[in-house]
Amino acid sequence: MDKVIIVEGKTDRDQLLKVLNESVEILCSNGTLSYEKLEEWAEWLESSEIYLFVDADDSGNKLRKRITQEIPDVQHLYTHKMYREIATTPLDVLAEILEHAHFEVKKP
Template sequence: MNDSYVDKVLIVEGKSDKKKVKSIVKEPVEIICTNGTISITKLDELIDFLEDKEVYILVDADEAGEKLRKQFKREFPHAEHLYIDRMYREVATAPVKHLATVLLSANIDVHTQYLENC
């Protein structure tokens, strides 16, 4: 987690998800990678860190992603859940245009070149 203050935090599953989303997002957003699962210790750290932030959850549209999403719904009821179309299944393989649209719908500023021809 970053020492500089940002008020928006996006939680994703994998490093490839983080890399892809980071290239699309235009504003300062802390992107936290769970690596598919999250320990109780890490969850406790996150609860403290995320207390006064806007939290967004963007996980894969598969069984593992849904399990993680349910855990976050319990622990972070204030978080906004972002969903990719099920046909793409994974954040990392979803088209950048689709991800940019999903992020923009949550009022996360994105680079406009990813929205062209939408």
């Protein structure tokens, strides 16, 4: 089964790509989730293990709630509140979070 990570934006995706050591589809929501976007993502969402990794702020929390309503079995990943954003979370911390969720990560 393939793994998919939903993030808010391109910067988040770029940060994750720096630490991932396996092929993972990373989908950018750009802060919203519409019916059209879900349709666009349908092929990945139907046959994949889905993870949600959004910022620890109000917009991230709203998106997390919305996606959880649409995709109840999504698995949640969280950055530490002190970093607030995936883009500002140190790479070693991101690697630790992803490794804990059974992703292959690059070792520094």
